[in-house]
Amino acid sequence: IDRLDVDSLFSNIESVHQISAKLLSLLEEATTDVEPAMQVIGEVFLQIKGPLEDIYKVYCYHHDEAHGVLESYEKEEELKQHLSHCIQSLKKIYMQEGKPNLLDMGSLMIKPIQRVMKYPLLLCELRNSTPLSHPDYRALEDAFAAVKDINVNINELKRRKDLVLKYKKNDEDESLKDKLSKLNIHSISKKSKRVTNHLKILTRGESQVKDNTFNREEKLFRSLEKTVRHCVKNISFCLQHIQDAMTLALQSVTELREISYNKDEEERGYSETPSNVPNPSHDFAAHLQRLVLTPLSALLSLFPGPQKLIQKRYDKLLDYNSYLQRSVGDESDLAKKEYEALNAQLVEELQAFNQAAWKILLNSLCSFITLLRDMMLMAQQAYSTVVPVPPLVSSISEIQNQVLEEVQNLNFVKDNSANFIERKLSFEKKKPVQILPEVLRQTDIHRSKLLSTYSAEELYQAKRKCNATQEYDINLLEGELVAVMEQKDPMGSTSRWLVDTGIVKGYVYSSFLKPYNPAKVQKVDAENRFCDDDFDNISLFVSSRPASDSVTDTPEGSISDSSSSLSGMCGKFETNGTDVDSFQEVDEQIFYAVHAFQARSDHELSLQEYQRVHILRFCDLSGNKEWWLAEAQGQKGYVPANYLGKMTYA
Amino acid sequence: MSWIPFKIGQPKKQIVPKTVERDFEREYGKLQQLEEQTRRLQKDMKKSADADLAMSKSAVKISLDLLSNPLCEQDQDFLNMVTALDTAMKRMDAFNQEKVNQIQKTVIEPLKKFGSVFPSLNMAVKRREQALQDYRRLQARVEKYEEKERTGPVLAKIHQAREELRPVREDFEAKNKQLLDEMPRFYSSRLDYFQPSFESLIRAQVVYYSEMHKIFGDLTQQLDHPGHSDEQREQENEAKLSELRALSIVADD
Numbered sequence: 001i002d003r004l005d006v007d008s009l010f011s012n013i014e015s016v017h018q019i020s021a022k023l024l025s026l027l028e029e030a031t032t033d034v035e036p037a038m039q040v041i042g043e044v045f046l047q048i049k050g051p052l053e054d055i056y057k058v059y060c061y062h063h064d065e066a067h068g069v070l071e072s073y074e075k076e077e078e079l080k081q082h083l084s085h086c087i088q089s090l091k092k093i094y095m096q097e098g099k100p101n102l103l104d105m106g107s108l109m110i111k112p113i114q115r116v117m118k119y120p121l122l123l124c125e126l127r128n129s130t131p132l133s134h135p136d137y138r139a140l141e142d143a144f145a146a147v148k149d150i151n152v153n154i155n156e157l158k159r160r161k162d163l164v165l166k167y168k169k170n171d172e173d174e175s176l177k178d179k180l181s182k183l184n185i186h187s188i189s190k191k192s193k194r195v196t197n198h199l200k201i202l203t204r205g206e207s208q209v210k211d212n213t214f215n216r217e218e219k220l221f222r223s224l225e226k227t228v229r230h231c232v233k234n235i236s237f238c239l240q241h242i243q244d245a246m247t248l249a250l251q252s253v254t255e256l257r258e259i260s261y262n263k264d265e266e267e268r269g270y271s272e273t274p275s276n277v278p279n280p281s282h283d284f285a286a287h288l289q290r291l292v293l294t295p296l297s298a299l300l301s302l303f304p305g306p307q308k309l310i311q312k313r314y315d316k317l318l319d320y321n322s323y324l325q326r327s328v329g330d331e332s333d334l335a336k337k338e339y340e341a342l343n344a345q346l347v348e349e350l351q352a353f354n355q356a357a358w359k360i361l362l363n364s365l366c367s368f369i370t371l372l373r374d375m376m377l378m379a380q381q382a383y384s385t386v387v388p389v390p391p392l393v394s395s396i397s398e399i400q401n402q403v404l405e406e407v408q409n410l411n412f413v414k415d416n417s418a419n420f421i422e423r424k425l426s427f428e429k430k431k432p433v434q435i436l437p438e439v440l441r442q443t444d445i446h447r448s449k450l451l452s453t454y455s456a457e458e459l460y461q462a463k464r465k466c467n468a469t470q471e472y473d474i475n476l477l478e479g480e481l482v483a484v485m486e487q488k489d490p491m492g493s494t495s496r497w498l499v500d501t502g503i504v505k506g507y508v509y510s511s512f513l514k515p516y517n518p519a520k521v522q523k524v525d526a527e528n529r530f531c532d533d534d535f536d537n538i539s540l541f542v543s544s545r546p547a548s549d550s551v552t553d554t555p556e557g558s559i560s561d562s563s564s565s566l567s568g569m570c571g572k573f574e575t576n577g578t579d580v581d582s583f584q585e586v587d588e589q590i591f592y593a594v595h596a597f598q599a600r601s602d603h604e605l606s607l608q609e610y611q612r613v614h615i616l617r618f619c620d621l622s623g624n625k626e627w628w629l630a631e632a633q634g635q636k637g638y639v640p641a642n643y644l645g646k647m648t649y650a
Numbered sequence: 651m652s653w654i655p656f657k658i659g660q661p662k663k664q665i666v667p668k669t670v671e672r673d674f675e676r677e678y679g680k681l682q683q684l685e686e687q688t689r690r691l692q693k694d695m696k697k698s699a700d701a702d703l704a705m706s707k708s709a710v711k712i713s714l715d716l717l718s719n720p721l722c723e724q725d726q727d728f729l730n731m732v733t734a735l736d737t738a739m740k741r742m743d744a745f746n747q748e749k750v751n752q753i754q755k756t757v758i759e760p761l762k763k764f765g766s767v768f769p770s771l772n773m774a775v776k777r778r779e780q781a782l783q784d785y786r787r788l789q790a791r792v793e794k795y796e797e798k799e800r801t802g803p804v805l806a807k808i809h810q811a812r813e814e815l816r817p818v819r820e821d822f823e824a825k826n827k828q829l830l831d832e833m834p835r836f837y838s839s840r841l842d843y844f845q846p847s848f849e850s851l852i853r854a855q856v857v858y859y860s861e862m863h864k865i866f867g868d869l870t871q872q873l874d875h876p877g878h879s880d881e882q883r884e885q886e887n888e889a890k891l892s893e894l895r896a897l898s899i900v901a902d903d
Binding site: 160161164165219220223224226227230231234235237238241242244245248249251252253255256257258259260261262287290291295298299302305306309345346349350352353356357359360362363364365366367369370371372373376377379380383384386395396397399400403404406407408410411 | 684687688690691694695697698701702704705708709711712715716719720721724728731735738755756757760763764767828832835836839840841842843844845846847848849850851852855856859860862863866867869870873880883884886887888890891893894895897898899900
């Protein structure tokens with residue numbers, strides 16, 4: 001009995017009853033105390049036609065469904081029994097009232113529909129039998145028209161809704177097989193017609209059939225869909241990030257706290273540990289989900305249905321459009337009707353849809369903002385409980401630097417500073433790079449010989465490394481000086497030239513050579529040379545130094561201070577074997593000073609620009625790689641490494 | 651303690667008293683743990699900073715997408731709302747960036763600096779260990795000679811071995827003492843060092859969140875005309891959704 005869905009069986013029967021009662025009373029009012037011949041009832045119908053239409057519309061629309069429900073109930077024994085029982089008792093009542101022709105539920109339910117359809121007929125009859133001169137004639141005419149309209153409207157509504165249902169159901173429940181089975185000549189021709197029409201519209205612009213209201217609503221619909229879709233995506237992402245960020249932040253605070261305080265202090269000072277405070281993002285997430293994401297997602301899922309119908313309407317539009325250009329016939333009428341029905345339905349309902357969707361969107365956004373505000377407050381409160389008095393920002397770095405200095409003054413730090421480790425690293429790095437090729441490199445001597453033997457026009461420099469490929473070719477390294485003896489090769493080709501390197505004579509491609517400009521050479525070399533390994537190692541050190549130290553201060557400081565404690569270390573350094581071995585394998589190469597350097601103490605060596613020096617050691621006594629022990633003109637001293645450039649013309 | 655018999659393999663001579671060794675282990679252990687903590691914390695703070703930045707970026711994206719939407723052209727009110735939201739989000743991003751920078755300066759940098767001390771510590775411990783090995787070795791040698799017959803050359807050797815032993819022992823003991831002395835100091839320095847960082851971190855968060863609260867509070871004032879509560883909005887949404895579902899053009903499922 002509980003399963004009896006009264007609402008779907010009877011829908012708005014009560015309203016129907018009400019309006020009928022009203023109609024009855026109005027009619028009675030109009031007819032009492034009036035002679036039958038003078039009775040005027042047209043007005044009555046005109047008065048009531050509005051609500052009459054609305055109420056009956058609803059009832060009629062639901063009747064189909066109700067009928068379906070009734071049929072399903074008929075199949076169930078229990079309900080069927082119950083219904084027949086009710087019918088019996090109703091029959092009894094009817095018997096008493098003298099209306100014996102009651103059949104069953106079905107016929108009961110259809111009565112209102114029959115009634116509303118009777119009105120036009122009755123009114124028509126009445127009008128026909130009313131003389132023109134009767135005061136009621138006009139009213140009756142109008143009433144008749146009105147009631148007829150009501151019926152038409154009800155039908156129209158039904159048709160529209162059926163149409164909509166038909167197209168919706170089609171697209172959803174079809175399987176591929178169903179779709180294929182529907183393919184036949186008719187449908188194919190229909191589709192192809194539509195496509196051509198669509199193209200026509202695209203190329204020629206306007207279609208003859210337009211509905212601006214619809215277009216406007218559709219545009220709004222589409223914008224709303226896009227907005228809602230983006231919002232759902234972006235807000236979800238943002239939520240994820242907020243959760244991650246909050247959690248990590250709280251975790252970091254806890255960890256930092258552990259380091260900063262002794263265990264017993266924790267209980268003393270800060271009773272509300274961050275771990276006790278609930279993570280505000282959890283609440284936020286839950287609320288956001290409920291108030292914003294769920295409604296928006298639900299809304300988003302409602303968009304596809306209308307979209308399909310919009311598409312269908314467009315198809316119908318195309319059909320109709322195509323018929324407009326040809327003769328008017330049954331087909332074109334049908335197309336027109338279908339299009340208009342669908343269009344009207346969509347216009348009406350899209351407006352409602354858009355309105356509701358707007359509201360939901362706005363509400364969601366407002367909720368989102370409110371939730372953010374609340375979460376921020378919670379977070380603020382959570383963090384405020386943890387620290388009682390915040391100190392000044394400026395003093396933090398002072399305090400910390402002071403502590404750090406103290407720590408670094410501890411002996412074990414001074415003795416074992418990081419440079420030591422990195423120095424080892426860089427020496428190990430140096431080993432593989434210094435492998436010299438067996439080929440004799442051009443040296444100064446060779447160059448000067450070339451310079452003296454040949455004139456300036458004949459001198460060229462290798463732009464890049466040239467590898468010998470053919471017979472009589474020679475290898476050149478970048479920057480090597482050559483003198484061109486002949487600008488052609490034995491075969492007569494002018495792209496291969498015979499050159500003299502001072503060591504050998506051979507052929508190279510002329511494209512590898514550029515005229516030698518002595519003025520530019522040294523500078524270029526300097527730049528080139530700075531790109532290789534030494535510079536790498538220097539930069540290693542520059543970054544490892546504590547920020548307060550400067551390059552020039554440390555060598556002197558470290559030489560004087562730690563020499564005593566470190567000489568022992570240097571000794572150890574040498575007995576450690578590996579390091580020193582690699583160190584001594586390094587070719588003592590010739591460098592030159594890129595800039596002049598003024599010695600400031602006995603330890604240092606003054607240099608003139610472009611002065612050549614001989615490097616004895618690539619570090620100073622404390623292992624600092626920024627100062628090299630150099631020798632020039634019989635004098636020894638330290639020079640800054642970055643003032644020096646390699647001089648091998650390799 | 652030369653009467654202790656040699657065991658197979660390394661003789662475990664107690665040249666260093668157990669208590670000293672234990673103390674050393676304990677202090678060093680604490681520092682090792684601290685090193686681990688600082689390293690982990692550094693990593694976590696970096697992750698946290700990245701997450702913060704990602705968050706504000708995604709928040710800005712929300713308002714950016716809304717702004718670029720054609721809906722804005724169609725409705726002036728909506729445009730105003732979205733513009734205000736966008737402003738708020740951008741400010742959030744700016745404050746967030748500032749907060750991250752502040753944390754970088756007062757927490758992450760100091761962490762790094764503090765952590766750079768540990769390699770030195772480890773190296774010092776290693777060298778003490780090496781010194782200890784040398785000490786043991788030489789001590790064993792002395793004892794070996796002492797067990798032999800006290801002949802002339804043996805006596806000379808003993809004397810020499812003792813001479814060699816002495817600087818090594820002194821070196822070890824110096825190292826040991828130094829470390830035993832300095833390790834606790836290093837360990838306790840962490841408190842003074844990190845407390846300011848901690849307080850700064852908290853402060854940065856508090857400032858940030860109070861700003862955010864203000865920004866979003868202002869925004870809600872600006873936008874929320876009738877001032878619905880959350881429940882009211884929720885109900886309205888539900889109502890609208892059912893309304894929509896009742897429309898025939900919407901798919902029924």
